[in-house]
Amino acid sequence: MYLRRITVNNFKNIREAAADFSPKLNCITGMNGSGKTNLLDAIYYLSMSKSYFSNQDLYTINHESDNTSVTGDYYREDGTSEKIALSLNREGDKCVRRNGKNYQRLSDHIGLIPIVMVSPYDTCLINESGEERRKFLNAIISQTDREYLRRVQNYNHLLAQRNKLLKGNVLHMELLETLSERLSYNAAYIYDARKKFIENFVPHVDKYYSQISGGGESTGIEYKSDLDRGSMETLLSTSMERDRLLKYTSSGIHRDDLNFTMDGNPIRKVGSQGQQKSFLISLKLAQYSIFRELHGKSPVLLLDDVFDKLDMNRVEFLLNLVSSDYFGQIFITDSNKVRIGEILEKIDGDSKYLEVSGGLIL
Numbered sequence: 001m002y003l004r005r006i007t008v009n010n011f012k013n014i015r016e017a018a019a020d021f022s023p024k025l026n027c028i029t030g031m032n033g034s035g036k037t038n039l040l041d042a043i044y045y046l047s048m049s050k051s052y053f054s055n056q057d058l059y060t061i062n063h064e065s066d067n068t069s070v071t072g073d074y075y076r077e078d079g080t081s082e083k084i085a086l087s088l089n090r091e092g093d094k095c096v097r098r099n100g101k102n103y104q105r106l107s108d109h110i111g112l113i114p115i116v117m118v119s120p121y122d123t124c125l126i127n128e129s130g131e132e133r134r135k136f137l138n139a140i141i142s143q144t145d146r147e148y149l150r151r152v153q154n155y156n157h158l159l160a161q162r163n164k165l166l167k168g169n170v171l172h173m174e175l176l177e178t179l180s181e182r183l184s185y186n187a188a189y190i191y192d193a194r195k196k197f198i199e200n201f202v203p204h205v206d207k208y209y210s211q212i213s214g215g216g217e218s219t220g221i222e223y224k225s226d227l228d229r230g231s232m233e234t235l236l237s238t239s240m241e242r243d244r245l246l247k248y249t250s251s252g253i254h255r256d257d258l259n260f261t262m263d264g265n266p267i268r269k270v271g272s273q274g275q276q277k278s279f280l281i282s283l284k285l286a287q288y289s290i291f292r293e294l295h296g297k298s299p300v301l302l303l304d305d306v307f308d309k310l311d312m313n314r315v316e317f318l319l320n321l322v323s324s325d326y327f328g329q330i331f332i333t334d335s336n337k338v339r340i341g342e343i344l345e346k347i348d349g350d351s352k353y354l355e356v357s358g359g360l361i362l
Helices: 036-048 120-127 130-144 146-167 173-213 232-238 240-246 273-295 312-322 337-346
Strands: 002-011 012-022 025-029 068-074 081-089 094-098 114-117 219-224 257-262 300-304 330-334 351-359
Touching: 002 036, 002 273, 012 036, 012 068, 012 173, 025 337, 036 068, 036 081, 036 114, 036 300, 036 330, 114 273, 120 130, 120 273, 130 146, 130 173, 130 257, 130 273, 173 219, 173 232, 173 273, 173 312, 240 312, 257 273, 273 312, 330 337, 337 351
Parallel strands: 025 330, 025 351, 114 300, 300 330
Antiparallel strands: 002 012, 002 068, 068 081, 081 094, 219 257
C-alpha cells in the first residue's frame, strides 16, 4: 500500500498544502526549517496517529490555529483504496477515520499502514536514557502485535496506579497486591514479546550494518531486563519494602533497556558520527525487514536528512539498497538540491521531486 495524495491543514508550519506522490521514490528538498521534515511527520501521523517527535499532540497544531487535520489517500497494488483522515483540536479531541468511519479505539489503527522513519532525532536512541529505546521497541512491536500494544497500555496504567498508592500516607496492602498481580500478568507478555523480537531483529541489523559500512567493525545489541532475574511477581515481592521507602516501583519491564555496542564497547563512546548514523540506519532497515517478513507487505519508508555525516561510499550504497525492488514507497528529504538531482538521475523507475518552502509545497 502506498500514499498517493496527502492534504495537510495547520500541521506545524504547514498551513494549507496538498501533494501527489510517486508509488516508489519521492525526493523532497528545501532549506532547513522550510517544513520538509514536518511533511514527513504528517505522513507518519497518518500511520501512527501521533507525531514521530513528540507524544504531546498539541505541538502538532500550528501556533496560529485551534486545530489541525491530515488526510491521506492510499492505494494497494490490487487497485483497492483506503482514505485515512486525522483531526485534532486544542481541547485534545482527536479523531481518526478510516473510509469515513471513526475508530472506536485509536490503537485499532496501528499496523494498518506500517511505516519506518529514519531521522537525525534518532541519535537519542544512542545518547539518551533507556526510555527512548523502550519507545523504539514499543513503536516497532505494536505495529505487528496489537495485543502487545494493549498490554503496554495496561501495564503503564497499572504502574501509575501502583506508584500513586506507594506515595500515599496510608498503604492499602490488598489493593497493592491486586495491582502487583495485574502488573505481573501484563509484564510476562511484554517481556516475552521483546525477547523474541530482539532475537529475530539482531541478525537483520548485523546484515545491514555490514553492507553499509563495508564490514570494518561488528555491532551488537543486548536486551537487558529485570525479568532476566525472575518473574515480575517475584521482583515485586522482594522489592516491596524498598518500593515503600522509595515510594515508587523500582523493578519491572518499565526499566528495560538495550545495550548498543561496537566491537564489544558502547557505541556512544567509541563510534564516530558516521558509524553511529550507519548503525541507526541499520536499525531502521532491520525494522523494515521484520515488517515484510511478518506481513508480506512493504512499509512506507521515510528518510529524513539521511545523507548528512555519511561518506560518499555509504551514501552510494544506501541509495542502491533502497532503490531495489525489495523496498516500496520511499520519501527522502535533503536540503542539498544538487544531491537530490543526482539521486533522481541515477535511480531508474517512477520518481517525483517536490520542493518545500515556508510550509508550502511548491
